[in-house]
Amino acid sequence: MSDLLNKKCVPCEGGILPFDISEIHKYQKKVDGWDVKENEEKIYFLEKKFKFENFVKSQNFVNKVGEISEEEGHHPDISFGWGYVVIIITTHAIEGLSENDFILAAKIDQILNV
Numbered sequence: 001m002s003d004l005l006n007k008k009c010v011p012c013e014g015g016i017l018p019f020d021i022s023e024i025h026k027y028q029k030k031v032d033g034w035d036v037k038e039n040e041e042k043i044y045f046l047e048k049k050f051k052f053e054n055f056v057k058s059q060n061f062v063n064k065v066g067e068i069s070e071e072e073g074h075h076p077d078i079s080f081g082w083g084y085v086v087i088i089i090t091t092h093a094i095e096g097l098s099e100n101d102f103i104l105a106a107k108i109d110q111i112l113n114v
């Protein structure tokens with residue numbers, strides 16, 4: 001079990017530096033199947049695609065992700081449709097990745113492991 005599951009996202013309104021690439025790689029090892037990508041503004045984010053059997057199962061997963069995000073006070077960008085959900089996570093306040101993103105990723109994975 002990832003140690004990240006025992007942590008809680010800390011409210012972030014800026015004032016800290018985003019993870020550098022070596023911290024990103026260290027944390028990436030703690031979450032399974034999450035890609036690290038960089039957008040056109042050179043902002044790093046996490047991305048994972050989840051597959052489901054139908055639309056309703058995708059929708060139910062999105063709803064659970066929404067509940068966890070509210071509990072954590074940290075929110076992903078979500079797109080979904082028939083049989084898939086794509087989750088993107090970054091820390092908007094610092095324009096990069098922080099521990100919060102990896103905590104949320106670990107807790108999203110946990111939805112499917114319980």
Ligand SMILES: C[C@H](O)[C@H](O)[C@H]1CNC2=NC(N)=NC(=O)C2=N1
Nearest residue numbers: 011012073074075090091092093
């Ligand atoms: C204070 C509170 O934590 C912030 O407004 C939060 C809300 N959710 C958030 N979610 C994400 N992904 N990034 C943020 O910077 C962010 N800011």
